Amino acid sequence: MSTQPDLLYSEEEEALRAAVRDMLGDHCDAAGVLARAETDAPHDPELWKTLAEGMGLAGLLVPEELGGQGATHREAAVVLEELGRAVAPVPYLTSAVVATEALLECGDETLLGRLASGRTVGVLAVALHVAPGAGHPAVRQVDGRLSGELTGIADAAAADVLLVPAQDGGLYAVDARAATVTAQTSLDLTRPVATVTLDGTEGRRIGEAAPAVRRALRAAAGLLAAEQLGLADWALTETVGYLKERKQFNRQVGGFQALKHRLAQSWLEVVHLRAAARNAADTLAQGGDDAEAELAVAVAQAYAGPVAVRAAEEALQLHGGIGMTWEHPVHLYLKRAKADSIAYGTPGAHRAAVAELVGLQAP
Structure with missing residues (x-):
């Protein structure tokens, strides 16, 4: 068992948060995100360049000797909190976390260095809905050439390199330009999904797929909770601010008792989500026991999804008519x-x- 975790933010983490929030305030305003959401290219390459190359955040999880920052999942979680607060249309989770974790498991130093620089975007070609440890489709492989179709791949349109699981058990690096990427209808306009089609496409085997995918998806699920925390915190903060300004019958709407109760409940849920998300990030950062990390991630994700959805729903409802507008x-x-x-x-x-994981039997 690990030592008692310290879930408070360190001075370095708070400084990182402030830097990322300031940068997003300058380069990722709501109007710009909305404008991009109406186009066929929702990703913001200039924002990604600033985040990844300018601030060096694409390589947080990559060791320094490979060109990264040598930081931990705690720092990556802080970045994702802020990206969640801004619904930033960048492939940070998919490239700097998911693809990077897969490459760390495979030990491909060349690709890790390219992803850490921010000049290359990597995407693991596993559907966004797949849970850690769950089965997933794989493509056929004959003499190093891959054929098949994979659906629901997040940020595939922004990828320079695809990490593709094959039926022979290997994980292959594929030049994204050699694949056919077809956009799918996506509910989330800022993180589009696509179908990836390979037809005798050349790939380079970089390692075993099973352990790489499992590690990548576990980190993805754990750090996704940080993004959901940032999203929920934004929704609560914006709603409180709006209700302090909005008046009805010459009274501040936020002074109505029923709304106070709803806001208090949302605040409690966000506080609990912060603890669960921080624990998942801290446990991943510690490394060590896989079962402990799996439990921390599963607890965080069991709680995070419903809380973030409720916070966003409350924000939309309590903003009244304006909340229903595009x-x-x-x-x-x-x-x-x-x-x-x-x-x-x-x-x-x-x-x-x-x-x-805890041996709890179903009723």
């Missing part, structure tokens, strides 16, 4: 919350995982 960004947060709630496993799947 011009107000709250709908982006609700869509991201809904999409996140089934990403890397549903809350139900994670509750079942918790029960199995």
Whole structure:
């Protein structure tokens, strides 16, 4: 067992948060995100360049000797909190966390260095809904050439390299330009999904798929809770601010007792989510026992999805008529919350995982 975790933010983490929040305030305003959401290219390459190359955040999980920052999942979680608060349309989770974790398991130093620089975006070609440890489709492989179709791949349109599981048990690196990437209808306008089709496409085997995918999805699910925390915290903060300004019958709407109760309940849920998300990030950062990390991640995801969705729903409802308009960004947060709630496993799947990990029998 690990020592008692310290879930408080360190000075370095608070400084990182402030830097990322300032940068997003300058480069990721709600109007810009909304404008991109209406196009066929929702990703923001300039924002990604600033985040990844300018601030060096794409390589947080990559060791320094490979060109990364040598930080931990705690720092990556802080970044994801802020990206969640801004519903930033960048492939940070998919490239700097998921693909990076898969490459760390495989030990591919060349690709790790490229992803750490931020000049290359990597995407693991496993559907966004797949939970850690669950089965997933794989493509056929004959003489190093891959053929097959994979659906629901998040941020595939932004990828430079795809990490593709094959039926021979290997994980292959594929130049994204050699694959056919077809956009799918996505609820979350800021994290689009696509179908990846390979037809005799050349791939380079970089390692075993099973352990790499399992490690990548476990980190993804654990750090996704940080993104959901940032989203829920934004929704609560914006709603409180709006209700302090909005008046009805010459009284501040926020002074109505029924609304106070709803806000208090939302605040409690966000506080509990912060503890669960921080514990998942801290446990992943410690390394060590896989079962302990799996439990921390499953607990966080069992709780995070419903809380983020409720916070976004409350924000939309309590903003009244303005909350129902396209011009107000709250709908982006609700869509991201809904999409996140089934990403890397549903809350139900994670509750079942918790029960199995602690030996709790079903009634």
